[in-house]
Amino acid sequence: xxxxxxxxxxxxxxxxxxxxxxxxxxxxxxxxxxxxxxxxxxxxxxxxxxxxxxxxxxxxxxxxxxxxxxxxxxxxxxxxxxxxxxxxxxxxxxxxxxxxxxxxxxxxxxxxxxxxxxxxxxxxxxxxxxxxxxxxxxxxxxxxxxxxxx
Numbered sequence: 001x002x003x004x005x006x007x008x009x010x011x012x013x014x015x016x017x018x019x020x021x022x023x024x025x026x027x028x029x030x031x032x033x034x035x036x037x038x039x040x041x042x043x044x045x046x047x048x049x050x051x052x053x054x055x056x057x058x059x060x061x062x063x064x065x066x067x068x069x070x071x072x073x074x075x076x077x078x079x080x081x082x083x084x085x086x087x088x089x090x091x092x093x094x095x096x097x098x099x100x101x102x103x104x105x106x107x108x109x110x111x112x113x114x115x116x117x118x119x120x121x122x123x124x125x126x127x128x129x130x131x132x133x134x135x136x137x138x139x140x141x142x143x144x145x146x147x148x149x150x
Contacts (some may be wrong), residue, residue, distance in 0.1 A: 021135040028139035050113045052104035058096030067093045
């Protein structure tokens with residue numbers, strides 16, 4: 001409901017002096033390569049970029065370690081944290097919940113790294129603050145030229 005009622009008719013724009021961004025947000029339609037760009041930046045520049053480890057309510061697989069690929073939490077704990085507005089975004093998939101906690105982004109910043117986020121546009125409402133200072137990149141789909149692959 002919040003997104004449906006949010007009507008912006010004017011937003012003031014000001015030029016800010018250059019400053020180091022703490023968060024890089026990749027936006028674009030599904031399938032345009034956001035995940036590939038994110039993974040490439042993290043692989044080639046691990047000293048500059050990191051991705052927040054998501055939280056999930058699903059049980060860990062036998063080779064998974066808490067805090068490495070996921071933070072494993074109970075459904076009740078995740079619901080409590082959601083009610084406390086501790087998640088940037090969250091959702092369900094195959095009977096489990098997944099989400100990105102704001103604290104995991106803060107931990108990346110504390111390490112002096114830039115957090116790379118591949119999020120839905122609604123998440124910008126939370127991120128557009130001095131704390132997260134996002135640099136937002138929109139990744140457009142490639143132009144299809146008629147006749148090239150016909």
